[in-house]
Amino acid sequence: MSRTRVSRNPIAFVSVVVLVCCFVILALTMLRLPDPNMRATTHHSHKLKIGKFGEMMMEMLPDYLAFTVFLPSEKAFKRDLRLDPSDSFVGEKMNDTYAVVSRVLGFSAVPRSISSDSVAFGKEMSYDSISGFVLHVSKDEDGRLVVNGVRSERVDLGRKGSVVHVMDGVLMDAEFRQSVQYDGEED
Known part of the structure; x- marks a missing residue:
């Protein structure tokens, strides 16, 4: 009834x-079902070792926005910027290190997700970084990303909702490159 x-x-x-x-x-x-959009990039996150400078850069980004970061490798930080993890985080050098790393982040981060699969072989795509520096992204014959002439070492790593590509060099404009060069530099 x-x-x-x-x-x-x-x-x-x-x-x-x-x-x-x-x-x-x-x-x-x-x-608390996982977000299906994050499934492709987060499966590598537990293996991601990006070094002290990489960790510092990633901590500067907000967790709630998607970014693509073309992160310099530890040897690129040392070779191109003369930053060494053993002495760059002590005393007064910490402020200088933070300034340099934050500037590099401005050149290296794009406020959108760009996976290596979204870049077609032989086609160049242009993106503006968060500092306004134009990044020209392409894929070489080995399937590695090339950004402004710098080749990737590892691609499509997930970190805090962002896509990370570890690069064998530092992305920066000519003015910043000149400011970090030293007088005794051989390069």
């Missing part, structure tokens, strides 16, 4: 449907 009362009363019927939907939504949020 109650079944006929609910089906005849539209207010009672809508209330039951809304109640069932609320329970379904509550159950799904309690399960």
